[in-house]
Amino acid sequence: xxxxxxxxxxxxxxxxxxGLNIYxxxxxxxxxxxEANKMKYKNGMHxxxxxxxxxxxxxxxxxxxxxxxxxxxxxxxxxxxxxxxKQALQVCVLVLLFEETASSRGWMQLELxxxxxxxxxxxxxxxxxxxxxxxxxxxxxxxxxVIIPSAAFGGALISFVLCPSELMKCRMQVQGTDSLVNSRxxxxxLDCAIKTIKAEGVPGIFRGxxxxxxxxxxxxxxxxxxxxxxxxxxxxxxxxxxxxxxNLIDVGxxxxxxGLGGIAFWSAVLPLDVAKTIIxxxxxxxxxRNPFQxxxxxxxxxxxxxxxxxxxxxxxxxxxxxxxxxxxxxxxVKVLGIKRG
Numbered sequence: 288x289x290x291x292x293x294x295x296x297x298x299x300x301x302x303x304x305x306g307l308n309i310y311x312x313x314x315x316x317x318x319x320x321x322e323a324n325k326m327k328y329k330n331g332m333h334x335x336x337x338x339x340x341x342x343x344x345x346x347x348x349x350x351x352x353x354x355x356x357x358x359x360x361x362x363x364x365x366x367x368x369x370x371x372x373k374q375a376l377q378v379c380v381l382v383l384l385f386e387e388t389a390s391s392r393g394w395m396q397l398e399l400x401x402x403x404x405x406x407x408x409x410x411x412x413x414x415x416x417x418x419x420x421x422x423x424x425x426x427x428x429x430x431x432x433v434i435i436p437s438a439a440f441g442g443a444l445i446s447f448v449l450c451p452s453e454l455m456k457c458r459m460q461v462q463g464t465d466s467l468v469n470s471r472x473x474x475x476x477l478d479c480a481i482k483t484i485k486a487e488g489v490p491g492i493f494r495g496x497x498x499x500x501x502x503x504x505x506x507x508x509x510x511x512x513x514x515x516x517x518x519x520x521x522x523x524x525x526x527x528x529x530x531x532x533x534n535l536i537d538v539g540x541x542x543x544x545x546g547l548g549g550i551a552f553w554s555a556v557l558p559l560d561v562a563k564t565i566i567x568x569x570x571x572x573x574x575x576r577n578p579f580q581x582x583x584x585x586x587x588x589x590x591x592x593x594x595x596x597x598x599x600x601x602x603x604x605x606x607x608x609x610x611x612x613x614x615x616x617x618x619x620v621k622v623l624g625i626k627r628g
Contacts, residue, residue: 313604314460316597317564361445366616368441369511376433429515435508442507446500451492453499454567455479461568487572498563498578506556514548514613538614545613549605557601558582558594 315334328334455476462472473479483491521540553560562578562585575581585593 313597313600314457314564316600317561318457318461318568361449362612362616364445364448365441365507368444369437369507372437372440373433376437377430380430380433429512429519431512434512434515438507438511439504442503442505443500446496446503447493449503450494450496450499451480453563454483454492454494457564457567458483491572494572494576495563495566497576498559498566501578502556502559502563505559506552509555510548510552510609513551514544517544517547537617541614541617542610546606546610548613549609550602552609553598553601553605557598560601561585561594561596 315338316328328337458479459473459476473482480492487494518540521543525536525540559578559582562581565581565585566574566576566578582594585596589596
């Protein structure tokens, strides 16, 4: 049976264990400090202390069920779609270069040549060749014209999975004794989904969908670009290391490339995440769903800092959670014998 990166999904939730409790007070900070007229929490530590005092440890893990379900689908889809889309685009680029070279040299039977070339690629033979086209060599260097659209496409698709699960998670997380939201509004993520559908219809669970799509498409383009370049340059620097320590080097490279990719992701799109939290947790279903209007309002009240509410805990969570996700993905790829593009 042919294996792909989609098989990675069941291994994905390790990043939830690392990051969920931090995500809880990240959401609370975004909801209360960016939206409310009065600053409720001084910082992440103050928010955590208030949650522990009023709700106990379980308050840090509100919405865990929807997060586990969402992250399994998300990780499986984003890595799988990204890898497959990247390979498909690499084929297209090679075919175009091949066609251009053949045309410039006046080769005959071009259609047959291109057809045979595509067959070689699809049969996974092309990976063993080096094509000298236009003076360049396909040597594994990251190709931004392939990475960015592949990652953005994957991010756009997974936004349709993430939006409902994050809506339930966010509505669960902003509840509690120490909250502006009625602590008994939702008993569980399922209860939240049912009540949302009853009150707003099926479109209600996709509130904030456009903002989620923007966040995921832009964020994943930044994440995978950072990951691929850091990974490439670190392997270049460490290529002379002994083979005995190859596995350890791969883990170290995975930690650094994944962690820095996560920081880059959230640094680029945190304002969109702040807007998404406010849109999804707004009690009035007629409130605006335009993230740019929300951010304009926040900026008018709190300046740029308000748009980056929760940056500290987000960065603290981003490095270990994304490092764990990348290391697990790369391990799964090796164990399953998957050839990466």
